[in-house]
Amino acid sequence: DVKVTQSSRYLVKRTGEKVFLECVQDMDHENMFWYRQDPGLGLRLIYFSYDVKMKEKGDIPEGYSVSREKKERFSLILESASTNQTSMYLCASSLGTGGIKKRPQHFGDGTRLSIL
Amino acid sequence: QQQVKQSPQSLIVQKGGISIINCAYENTAFDYFPWYQQFPGKGPALLIAIRPDVSEKKEGRFTISFNKSAKQFSLHIMDSQPGDSATYFCAASGTDKLIFGTGTRLQVFP
Numbered sequence: 001d002v003k004v005t006q007s008s009r010y011l012v013k014r015t016g017e018k019v020f021l022e023c024v025q026d027m028d029h030e031n032m033f034w035y036r037q038d039p040g041l042g043l044r045l046i047y048f049s050y051d052v053k054m055k056e057k058g059d060i061p062e063g064y065s066v067s068r069e070k071k072e073r074f075s076l077i078l079e080s081a082s083t084n085q086t087s088m089y090l091c092a093s094s095l096g097t098g099g100i101k102k103r104p105q106h107f108g109d110g111t112r113l114s115i116l
Numbered sequence: 117q118q119q120v121k122q123s124p125q126s127l128i129v130q131k132g133g134i135s136i137i138n139c140a141y142e143n144t145a146f147d148y149f150p151w152y153q154q155f156p157g158k159g160p161a162l163l164i165a166i167r168p169d170v171s172e173k174k175e176g177r178f179t180i181s182f183n184k185s186a187k188q189f190s191l192h193i194m195d196s197q198p199g200d201s202a203t204y205f206c207a208a209s210g211t212d213k214l215i216f217g218t219g220t221r222l223q224v225f226p
Contacts, residue, residue: 004159031212033213040125040218040219041218042122042205042217042218042219043160043205043216044216045213045214048212048213050212058213090159090160092159094212096212097212100147100148100167102212103148103150103209103212103214104150104162104165105162105214106162107152107159107160107161108159109157109158109159110158110159
């Protein structure tokens with residue numbers, strides 16, 4: 001079974017802090033994703049990475065950056081945390097590019113981030 | 117064009133009843149339509165998925181119905197059980213990225 005592990009379940013930070021959310025997958029997947037989940041808004045894609053050091057902006061990248069130095073690890077960075085970034089953050093991975101069979105995404109259990 | 121519209125936002129069903137969640141899309145390039153199930157405190161997990169060349173797919177008590185001409189697809193949960201109480205997300209994609217609906221919170225009462 002694919003395991004996607006997010007380093008923290010709950011995190012409380014202060015406005016203006018630089019925040020790092022870490023995600024690790026153990027199935028050698030090519031693609032990794034960061035989403036935020038808010039009530040009534042569903043899952044919105046922040047950033048997507050299709051290879052080491054490669055990234056692509058999602059629908060809501062403002063205020064965020066990402067880092068993928070190793071295939072199994074994908075980090076989300078809040079450069080200067082703000083209260084409107086209080087949310088549930090979900091990491092996911094998928095096998096890779098090239099067809100429907102590679103598209104299913106496997107999710108971690110999320111990090112609930114509160115910015116005070 | 118990239119949106120997936122999901123309804124209802126919440127659904128209350130009695131045990132043994134049928135739960136129906138609907139989704140609609142605009143982009144005709146979408147070729148993969150999964151449904152995810154999310155329990156409180158957990159990440160979404162893939163439940164069932166369909167391709168547009170198939171009108172229906174069934175896995176146990178869960179069925180996806182797909183209407184290509186109407187650009188709509190729906191999840192039917194037969195004989196709904198309290199253990200099915202969760203949030204359900206439809207999604208669609210034509211690439212490696214998924215576009216998610218806004219979610220339906222299903223509560224099944226005994």
